[in-house]
Amino acid sequence: MTGNPSDAPSPPPTGAGNGPAVTRREFDALFSAVRTWGRWTPADRGAWNRVTPDHVRRAAALVRDGAVIPLARPWDTSAGPDNSRPALHFMSDLGDVEAPEPTTHKDFLAVDYHGKAVSHLDALSHIAYRGQLYDGRPAGELVDSQGARFGAVAALGPLVTRGVLLDLPTVVGNAWLEPARAVHSEDVAAAERALDVTIGDGDAVLLRTGSIRRRRERGAWNPDAASAGFHVDALPLLASRGIALLGGDGDSDVRPSPVEGVHSPVHALAIAAMGVPLLDNLDLEALSTACAEAGRHVFLLLVAPLNVPGGTGSPVTPVAVL
Numbered sequence: 001m002t003g004n005p006s007d008a009p010s011p012p013p014t015g016a017g018n019g020p021a022v023t024r025r026e027f028d029a030l031f032s033a034v035r036t037w038g039r040w041t042p043a044d045r046g047a048w049n050r051v052t053p054d055h056v057r058r059a060a061a062l063v064r065d066g067a068v069i070p071l072a073r074p075w076d077t078s079a080g081p082d083n084s085r086p087a088l089h090f091m092s093d094l095g096d097v098e099a100p101e102p103t104t105h106k107d108f109l110a111v112d113y114h115g116k117a118v119s120h121l122d123a124l125s126h127i128a129y130r131g132q133l134y135d136g137r138p139a140g141e142l143v144d145s146q147g148a149r150f151g152a153v154a155a156l157g158p159l160v161t162r163g164v165l166l167d168l169p170t171v172v173g174n175a176w177l178e179p180a181r182a183v184h185s186e187d188v189a190a191a192e193r194a195l196d197v198t199i200g201d202g203d204a205v206l207l208r209t210g211s212i213r214r215r216r217e218r219g220a221w222n223p224d225a226a227s228a229g230f231h232v233d234a235l236p237l238l239a240s241r242g243i244a245l246l247g248g249d250g251d252s253d254v255r256p257s258p259v260e261g262v263h264s265p266v267h268a269l270a271i272a273a274m275g276v277p278l279l280d281n282l283d284l285e286a287l288s289t290a291c292a293e294a295g296r297h298v299f300l301l302l303v304a305p306l307n308v309p310g311g312t313g314s315p316v317t318p319v320a321v322l
Contacts, residue, residue, distance in 0.1 A: 017178070017180045017181045017182060018180045018181075018182045018231070018254045018255070018256050018257070018258050019182065019231075019258050020258065021258050021259075021260070022232055022233075022258050022259045022260070022265070023259075023260060024259070024260050024261055024262070027232065027259045027262060027265060030232060030235070030236070030269065031129065031268065031269060031272075031273045032273075033236060033239075034235055034236055034239040034269055034273050034274050035273040035274070036239075036273070036274055036275050037134070037135045037136050037273075038135065038136075039275075040275070042155065043134070043135040043137075043150075043275075044124055044125075044134070044135075044150050044151040044152065044155040044156075045155055045156055045157075045275075046124050046134055046135075046151075046271075046274070046275025046276060046277065047242075047243065047244045047245070047274060047275045047276045047277070048156055048157075048159055048244055048245070048277065050201060050202040050242055050244045051159060051160070051161045051202045051244050052202070055161050055162065055201075055202040056160045056161065058162065059160060059161050059162040059163075059300045059301070060160075060300055062162065062298055062299055062300050062321075062322075063299075063300050063321050063322065064294075064322065065294060065322050066321070066322075067290055067294075067321065067322040068319060068320075068321050069286050069287050069290055069319065069320045069321070069322070070317050070318075070319055071119070071206075071282045071283060071284060071287060071317065071318040071319065071320060072119035072282065072283060072315075072316065072317035072318065073117070073118070073119045073212070073281055073282070073283045075087050075089060075109070075111075075118075076117040076118065077089050080117075080220045081220050081221055081222045082116045082117055082215075082220045082221065082222060082223050083115065083116065083117035083220075084115070085112040085115055086117070087109070087110070087111040087112075087113075087117070087118060088108065088109065088110040088111065089107060089108070089109055090107065090108050091105070091106070091107050091108075092106045092107060092108045093105060093106035111315060113313065113314075113315045114126070114312070114313060115281075116223045116224065116250075116251065116280075116281060117281065118281060118315055119279070119280070119281045119282050119283070119315065119316060119317065119318075120279075120280055120281065120313050120314060120315050120316055121153065121156075121277055121278070121279055121280075121303065121305045121313050121314050121316045122267070122271060122277055122278040122279075122280060122312070122313045123148070123151055123152055123153035123155070123156060123277060123305075123311065123312055123313045123314070124150075124151030124155075124156075124271055124272075124275060124277065125142070125143055125148030125150060125151035125152055125153075125312045126151075126267075126271060126312040126313050127264070127267045127268055127271040127272050128143075128272060129268040129272040129273070132272065133150060133151050133272060134151055134271060134272050134273070134275045135150075135275070137150045137151070143312075146310060147309065147310020147311060147312075148310050148311070148312055149310070151312075152308070152309060152310050152311055152312070153305050153306070153307075153308050153311040153312065153313050153314045154307050154308055154309045154310070154311060156277065156305060157305075157307075158302065158303065158304040158305070159204070159244070159245060159301075159302070159303040159304075160300070160301070160302050160303075161202050161203065161204050161244055161245070161301055162200070162202065162203050162204065162298055162299070162300070162301065163203070163204045163205075163206060163298065163299045163300070163301030163320055164197050164199055164203050164204070164205050164206065164297060164298055165195075165206050165208060165284065165287060165288065165291050165297045165298075165299070166183075166188060166191045166195070166205060166206065166207045166208065166297075167191070167195065167208045167284075167288050167291065167292075167297060168183060168187060168191060168207065168208060168209060168210075168228075169208065169209065169210040169288075170194075170195075170208075170288065170292065171187075171190060171191045171194045171195065174210070175210055175213060175214070175217075176209060176210025176211060176213055176214040176228075177209040177210055177211075177228035178228065179211075179221065179223070179225075179226035179227050179228060179255075180226040180227070180228070180254065180255065180256065181209070181228040181254070182228075182229070182230070182231035182254040182258065183207060183209075183228065183229060183230050183231060183234060183254070184231050184233050184234055185233050185234045185236070185237040187234070188234050188237055188238070189237070195297040196296075196297075197297050197298055199238065199241040199243060200241060200242070201241065201242035202242065202243075202244045203241070203242075203243050203244065203245075204243070204244060204245035204246075204247065204279075204301045204303070205238060205243050205245070205246050205247070206247050206248055206279070206282065206284060206287075206301075207229070207230065207246075207247070207248035207249070207250075207252065208248065208249055208284040208285075208287075208288055209227075209228035209229065209248065209249055209250055210228075210249070211223070211227065211228065211249045211250050212249050212283050212284065212285050213285055223250060223251075223255065224255060225255065225256070226255055226256065227250045227251070227253070227254065227255045228250060228254060229248065229250050229251065229252050229253045229254040229255065229266065230252055230253065230254060230266050231254055231258060232258065232259060232265045232266060232269060235266065235269045235270065235274070238276075239274055243276060244276065245276060245277055245278075245279065245301075245303070246266075246270050246276050246277075246278055246279070247278055247279025247280065247282055247318075248279070248280075248282060248284070249281070249282050249283065249284045250280070250281070251264075251267070251278070251280040251281065252266045252267070252270065252278055252280070253265065253266040253267060254266075279303070279316070279318060282318065287299075287320050290320075290322055291322070294322050296322075299320045299321060299322045300320070300321040300322075301318060301319070301320055301321075302318065302319045302321070303316060303318045304316065
């Protein structure tokens with residue numbers, strides 16, 4: 001089936017696999033428990049400060065086959081239920097603007113990338129909880145119409161570290177996880193055992209739910225209404241392992257949100273509490289196949305966001321190397 005919106009399934013009802021429900025009081029206690037404010041300098045690099053030259057060397061030693069796997073979705077210029085603000089791409093020079101010889105062809109790109117269709121990195125300025133960015137910085141004073149003066153993507157720079165693929169559909173024996181299916185801490189532990197991996201300090205953890213395959217076979221749907229992703233109860237485990245980056249083929253949050261009054265609780269915990277940037281909307285299908293063939297689910301991961309002063313994130317093509 002194609003991405004015809006008429007083929008899209010009805011969103012599952014609230015609570016259909018996304019629970020258990022979490023009260024705001026419980027969530028705030030969890031936020032305090034995983035918070036790492038005051039730990040690093042510079043603070044606006046957050047958990048990327050965990051990654052040292054030793055981490056990079058160990059990650060580079062994982063390269064055995066030389067297989068290079070890009071993890072980004074194609075630039076999406078078509079509107080749909082999961083792409084309400086399509087990216088722009090048009091030609092600005094067809095060889096008829098500048099003097100001839102050599103003929104020059106140019107194009108223009110633009111995107112409102114914080115959504116469900118573009119592979120992108122969320123910087124620490126992207127999310128505030130109760131008016132505070134990561135490290136307790138006041139969002140109202142540090143983010144305005146000119147951009148962010150704390151936690152901007154330009155402060156992050158590139159990341160090279162060990163990547164870990166949590167391939168949940170492979171673990172549970174399904175083609176994909178259905179929308180609204182929550183991934184709990186026990187699912188993470190089960191995936192570690194089944195895939196023979198242990199998440200460690202400075203790692204980038206990528207969650208495959210199979211949403212890309214489901215979209216290709218069943219058609220597009222609105223992932224704001226229902227998508228597979230982490231329940232907040234998985235975050236203490238990930239925090240205890242000292243991860244540097246979290247991402248997946250969705251936006252990491254299970255939807256509907258299980259937390260009353262908080263629409264993106266994993267975003268709040270990871271970015272605003274833990275200082276862990278997020279990678280959203282990756283295509284992990286080729287990586288899943290490559291990891292299965294190689295018999296290992298760890299690899300060298302490279303993430304190089306655009307150098308945008310004041311930016312709250314960046315479109316990005318992460319690269320896995322096995």
